[in-house]
Amino acid sequence: MNPLPVMAGAAAAWGLAALIALTCGSTRAGIRASCAVSGLGGAAALAAGVSALLSGNSRVVTAGGSVVVGTLQLQATSLAGVFVALLGLIAVATALYAPRYHEPGHTTGLYLGVFNLAVLASLAVLVAGNVVTFLVAWETMALLCYLLILRRPRRSEVAAGAFWFLALSEVGFVAIIAAFVILAAKTHTMQLDLIAARAHLVSGDWRVAAYLLALTGFGFKAGLVPLHVWLPEAHPVAPADGSAFLSGLITKLGVYGIALFGFVLLPGGPAWRGILTMAAGAVTAAIGILYALNERDIKRFLAFSTIENIGIIVTAFGAAMTFLAYGQRLLWAFLLLAGLYHVANHGTYKTLLFQEAGVIEHVTGTRDFDRLGGLAHRMPRSSVITFLGTLGIAALPPLNGFVSEWLIFQGLFQGFRTGSHLVAILIVLAAGTLGLTGGLAVYAFVRGYGIPFLGMPRTRQAAAASESRQPQAGPALLAAACVALAVGAPVMLAGLARAMRTVTGVTLRPVLLPGNLTVIPAHTNFSGFSPTWLTVFLLAVSAVPVLIYLAGRPRGGSRIEPVWDGGIVEFKPRMQYSAMTFSAPTRVMFDALYRPSVSVHRASDDPAGSSGPVHYESEATPIFERYLYRPVIRAFEWLADVVRPIQSGDVNLYLFYVFAAVLVAYLIAAL
């Protein structure tokens, strides 16, 4: 099936949904209608994405354009297939989620209209066939996402978060434009597939420059450290489905851009390019999860976790490029495949978690971990769904996060095949850093699930929580998708392997899936495992204790008493772990990173409690904002001060400028 017409259909559906939302979105029926159409578009996009994965790059279609903008060309590539499918899945999940999440109102209609247009713009980015289309779609997507974040513009944190998003998006956009311009100028074409074909025309220095600009520009969007500072500001302040969309897809557009430049437009380069990418990814992953552990706000926590997962994906990409530089084509394709699989997985469970965070916020009125607790009994279905998402993101078997991280680790562990000791050590260091982040991620998500859902409610609002009338179909669909991606991993990987044949020219299928259910990391003498059989095995093994209990429990009456708790007379919520104390060990171990500033106030020097409460406050230093961004901003402000005298307001001076400019232009033309 040719994916492009189906994607056009999806785009039309989203455009229609936006129209419905903008016109009748203030009624519940209007919201439902808009979401239904949007969901249909999502289903179409999902199908189209999968088909694009399998059928290879389609031909380039010219979709009009003008003399001013240039021709708009579209092409459905295999590389974009995963992202389009993910976009479709997220659109369907949001369509199921939004009607119950949003209150009908004028701003809701506007919001849903902007949302659907943003989804449309993202699709356009993914199917852009030439530079102009890409850039126009990219900028449209960025502006629409800015409007998305500004759902409730009167709250101060919303305005600040949206500003951070837009500012850094624009800075990145400059770098992206520069990268594309270099390539287009050197290959004398604007069409992306022709640029890829003529990549050899770009000389070494320009290749390096273009790649570094692309890494930086797309790194701003993806959230690589230190370009990530907008993410924890912007993602939490958007409404839940907006945050889900931002974390689940928009960051992946940055990843798509890095993959586009690294694997399609500029494949092959010196090893240090891959090592640099890998190092950036590893550092991002570690720092992302370390900051996640320090957060009290659920959504900020999830935003930092997104940064961590982007780091994992980019590490995989970087290692892939390194392997190519040493001629290991199988591992090159394999790690690209593993990274794309992680893109799909993370998009699924991160969207789920953000949607559930939105449900929690609506039900309890708070996003603070330390005001929640005991939600598992009060919101049973939501807690099961969130648990599946948590298992996925913590990369615990048998779910999909485990499979994709296993693949990435197996690829990294084969660093010795590069033949260079130094590079092998660097790759192992990256693997070690990912191992650290994996462990911290489990720790972080035990906290992320345990504190709100388990234990006793810490506040009255948490105790009064109830999940009736809350959206459940959307998150449930995503949870089912997580399980399907895990158990059906061989199917997914077979599809991705087909896509890899188009993108990299490497036939990966026979070395990836020799049987039908066992996955081998590109070389048969290394390791292998079967996600499907692992799931079956785990289910069977967990049945053993149940059977032992059923067979061996005492005949006759038995007495059921509460668990022995040391005889505590009454449990109080304050006896539990709080979110910050649970993560205190990391603050102790990594205090060189957090550099906490601690302030303690007491009413007098009497022993604590006898004269009044003791006030303790600890705040992690925002090192990137303070030591990187603030100096840069101050430098620009200084520069602006220096240049300001030009704008004196004196009309005569301006006329002199015009005269001087004409004179200079004349002189230059004459020379």
Next chain:
Amino acid sequence: MTSQSATGLNVPATSEELRRTVARMFGRSLHIRTLDTGSCASCEQEIRLLAAPHYDLHRLGFFFTPAPRHADLLMVTGPMVRAFETAARKTYDAMPDPKVVVATGACALGGVYQPDPFTHGGVGGTFPVDVWIPGCPPSPLALLQGLLVAVGRLADQVKDLDFALNRTPR
């Protein structure tokens, strides 16, 4: 001694049956959970000496355990301070059947303290006590004798003592 019938109801089985069951199960291996319901800790000091080399209750097959779930015998000291009653009851309930309760020391037997707003004055009202060990504090030898009476290895001989020296016949 309490035990569950087949229907799960808390009815006492015949005491002879129970005595034999307890002797069989606990006679050579017993796990003791001590419970201080507000004592002055003199009883606890004597109880602690039981594990020391001179008295060595391990040679009799007796052991101390902090977990009520693992315990067979509850050794209670103190006059059952009211604030502790819930925790004491929880400890008792957490012990699986069959179990034995031994009240240790004059406080637990109702001697030293009168019931007042802060204390019950004795543990007899909170648990069904099987063996009472007097003393203030009972020496480790008395404690050993009490434990052996509880598991049926020694007989209750105090009931035959009358604490009155023979009258001179008139």
Next chain:
Amino acid sequence: MPLWTLRGLRRGVVTTRYPARPDPSAVLLPTPPVFRPDALTSDLADRLVAVCPSRALGRDGDVLVFDVGACTACGRCRAEAPQAAEDSGEFELAATAREHLIKRIALDGSPR
């Protein structure tokens, strides 16, 4: 070889053989009193009841009620009336019923 093991071997086993054999240190234990009904007049009985700090002694008509369970072996009754109360030397006092520890001692001059 640590020196304390040699010391231990020299001294021998210190663990008591109780209950198989009586423990020689048992004679040092403070124990509840035993009463002489011959010497217990009514006045003396009242004085003994007043002096007992743990309410182990009580009067029930012409019977002295002695609660062995409440006795702390403080020795005040023995000090008050040495002719009527002596050290019993009994320390094996565990009872399977609380009533077994309540002893009724007839006072002097009353029928048994």
